[in-house]
Amino acid sequence: MTTPHIFKLEPNPSETKLKKFYETLREGRLTTTYCGKCSLTHWPPRMVCPNCMNEDLNWIELSGKGRLYAFTEVMDGAPLGMEDELPYIIGVVELDEGIRLLARIVDTKYGELRIGQRVVFTIKPRGDFAVLSFRPE
Numbered sequence: 001m002t003t004p005h006i007f008k009l010e011p012n013p014s015e016t017k018l019k020k021f022y023e024t025l026r027e028g029r030l031t032t033t034y035c036g037k038c039s040l041t042h043w044p045p046r047m048v049c050p051n052c053m054n055e056d057l058n059w060i061e062l063s064g065k066g067r068l069y070a071f072t073e074v075m076d077g078a079p080l081g082m083e084d085e086l087p088y089i090i091g092v093v094e095l096d097e098g099i100r101l102l103a104r105i106v107d108t109k110y111g112e113l114r115i116g117q118r119v120v121f122t123i124k125p126r127g128d129f130a131v132l133s134f135r136p137e
């Protein structure tokens with residue numbers, strides 16, 4: 001993971017225990033791991049629970065729906081290869097499951113957004129990468 005919201009879509013992610021995350025992400029679905037031992041939902045998905053060290057984690061599908069917790073517009077200093085996308089909006093989304101994650105906010109304009117607004121997950125493939133994105137609901 002190069003930045004917290006950009007994931008490399010490996011053509012064959014079979015060598016990682018997080019294979020399911022990448023497979024479902026490619027399908028446009030958001031999944032993560034859940035620890036049945038201590039009832040903790042992780043983000044990003046984990047191979048080992050950081051709370052109790054349990055390695056027998058369950059996969060759960062997230063709703064992909066939540067509220068905009070914070071946002072800003074990136075005007076300069078984009079990661080290498082993304083300079084041509086400036087300006088773009090990045091935000092913290094709080095999913096209905098309580099997870100907060102960093103994502104691109106798309107299909108809208110900065111001036112049209114407000115804190116607390118409902119947003120829904122969408123995936124934006126970009127070559128071999130997937131940009132975790134949300135758009136207004």
Ligand SMILES: [Zn+2]
Nearest residue numbers: 035038049052
């Ligand atoms: Zn645990």
